[in-house]
Amino acid sequence: MPERLANRLKERRTELGLTQAELAERVGVTRKTVNTVENGVFTPSATLAIKLAKALDLTVEQLFWIEP
Amino acid sequence: MRPFVIGLLMGLFAVLAMAVVMKWRQRNLPMSATEKAEYLGKRRARMLPLLAVIFLSQQATFFSTLNSQSPHSAYGPKIAAWLALSIVLLFALSTKGFWFERKEVRDLLDDENTRANRSEGMRWGFLFAMAAAIGVYALTLFDTTVTARDAVHIVMTIGIAAALIRWGMLERRAHRDA
Numbered sequence: 001m002p003e004r005l006a007n008r009l010k011e012r013r014t015e016l017g018l019t020q021a022e023l024a025e026r027v028g029v030t031r032k033t034v035n036t037v038e039n040g041v042f043t044p045s046a047t048l049a050i051k052l053a054k055a056l057d058l059t060v061e062q063l064f065w066i067e068p
Numbered sequence: 069m070r071p072f073v074i075g076l077l078m079g080l081f082a083v084l085a086m087a088v089v090m091k092w093r094q095r096n097l098p099m100s101a102t103e104k105a106e107y108l109g110k111r112r113a114r115m116l117p118l119l120a121v122i123f124l125s126q127q128a129t130f131f132s133t134l135n136s137q138s139p140h141s142a143y144g145p146k147i148a149a150w151l152a153l154s155i156v157l158l159f160a161l162s163t164k165g166f167w168f169e170r171k172e173v174r175d176l177l178d179d180e181n182t183r184a185n186r187s188e189g190m191r192w193g194f195l196f197a198m199a200a201a202i203g204v205y206a207l208t209l210f211d212t213t214v215t216a217r218d219a220v221h222i223v224m225t226i227g228i229a230a231a232l233i234r235w236g237m238l239e240r241r242a243h244r245d246a
Binding site: 029033037044045048 | 106109176182239242
């Protein structure tokens with residue numbers, strides 16, 4: 001079975017009171033990209049993962065993990 | 069002036085006119101770069117499959133008159149219009165598109181997810197073009213005459229249309245629930 005990159009992007013974003021659009025603006029992407037990462041449709045690059053983690057004040061490992 | 073050149077110029081004029089109309093429609097929309105990228109991205113997702121349909125229907129008209137006794141003067145402009153549209157669509161597929169927008173908006177419109185979707189669209193386009201080439205080759209084995217020009221026309225049309233449709237589908241899915 002293929003491994004999947006899970007994340008707590010939505011949970012953390014909601015905690016900080018941010019909308020998808022606001023988070024997107026902080027990392028310099030469109031809302032569509034944040035949406036697809038949140039839903040697990042799109043696996044972000046290391047660069048984007050680091051930017052997202054920084055914007056949400058977490059480490060990459062806290063934000064993303066691999067689910068078997 | 070040769071009919072081919074007239075068709076080519078008409079095709080390019082149509083593309084330019086579309087760009088002007090699009091810019092005019094946005095004239096009263098005070099938007100930040102992010103908002104504008106969101107707006108244009110959604111519109112692109114709606115337009116890509118529509119463009120593929122227009123492109124394919126244009127070719128249906130062309131192929132339906134291909135073996136008829138249509139005069140040569142009608143053949144030239146059609147080929148030129150197809151060539152102009154194909155070149156524009158290929159540019160749109162292989163660049164960031166939205167050539168008349170400012171760089172900030174264009175960069176946002178070509179973010180990571182869009183690049184991934186576009187690459188997947190291009191992959192599909194390549195595979196469909198190869199399948200079409202195999203199909204045309206197989207056709208010639210059964211005594212069907214296909215000229216080199218027609219073969220190129222078929223392969224390019226199917227490849228570009230497949231890429232547009234796949235990219236459009238992925239963009240629409242990405243915008244869903246956004």
